Amino acid sequence: MIDTRKFGDELKSLGYDFFAGVPCSFLKDLINYAINECEYVGAANEGDAVAIASGAHMGGRKAVVLMQNSGLTNAVSPLTSLNYCFKLPVLGFVSLRGEAGVADEPQHELMGQITTQMLDIMRIEWAYLADNLEDARVQLQFADSLISKNVPFFFVVKKGTFAKESLRDQKTVAKKRAQVIKSDTFSDVPPTRYAALEVLNRLKDSKTVQLATTGFTGRELYEVEDSKQNLYMVGSMGCISSLGLGLSLSRPDKKVISVDGDGALLMRMGNMATNGSYGPSNFLHLVLDNHCHDSTGGQETVSAGVDFAEIAAACGYDHVEAISDLEHLESSIMAWHKEPKLTFLHLLVSKGAKEDLSRPNIKPYEVKERLMEFIHD
Secondary structure (H helix, E strand, O other), X not given: OEOHHHHHHXXXXXXXXXXXXXXXXXXXXXXXXXXXXXXXXXXXXXXXXXXXXXXXXXXXXXXXXXXXXXXXXXXXXXXXXXXXXXXXXXXXXXXXXXXXXXXXXXXXXXXXXXXXHHHHHOOOEEEEOOOOHXXXXXXXXXXXXXXXXXXXXXXXXXXXXXOOOOOOOOOOOOOOOOOOEEOOOOOOOOOOHHHHHHHHHHOOOOOEEEEEOOOHHHHHHHHHOOOOOEEEOOOOOOOHHHHHHHHHHXXXXXEEEEEEEHHHHHHOOHHHHHHHHHOOOOEEEEEEEOOEEHHHOOEEOOHHHOOHHHHHHHHOOOEEEEEOOHHHHHHHHHHHHHOOOOEEEEEEOOOOOOOOOOOOOOOHHHHHHHHHHHHOO
């Protein structure tokens, strides 16, 4: 059994002081250490945790993600289409519930058999974490050497690996619910997504980072202006605000804007609660809602019956607006630039995309590297 505090201190000595995760009984003591001694973000699901940790890495933090192996399935999308495509490393710890020969609950039986196979299939380097500090220290140093080469690494953790670490008292302060500011009038013809992105891009300053969700949103932002301040998400649907949360927490000197779509947000709506709880003032979450999956043929989403702005207010965003036109969008973004606060903006846009829409001619990992150079300049 490993002394959890000494192991955690070893992680910190290597620079790993930012954690994101979802609880697991096998990892509870390491999670308790992270909450007690480091910066920890409790995510709504494991995929969000991976995206949060990835955003923190982009901001210059060495990030750790913690999860139960049943939740590894929730993390497949970002691990294969965010971390792999963008060459974003994270140090992961995943429990081995359902290990052969170890009594466990029936829902863990299959995952216990396929956890390491899943890591292999996703081309993620991994190892069983040793049960003694001396060997674990050597393993950490090896994992850190791979992380430095932009290679993700996961430790598979068996039952009883970590010694008890008590969780200190946590003080949760209830946030006052923001009053949603709503436009009085709405146009019969909503603005286009492209026009909204033109407004957003025109207002950016030298500290602004713009993260655009997958599909037409990222491609249209690329056509508006291919900037070193932009990231165009590929895959990882629903993860753009979690990526923005991790980046904004790690770089309070930057202004981080995550541009979301209604379909993507619906896919991982739990991230709104995490953003509302942990999000800093330098984070703006903009949702461009056209009630459909535009990039895949225009199939309707259920967003027409969802009040995203009210949900954002209930989740703890400090400032929430439901916007009806580009003039209102411009004034709201300008106000955020002038006096940043954790903000959620919702704008109804029309269906359809710019004609002859191109795709970025720069590889995803090159986009990331260019953006990180801008962030750290």
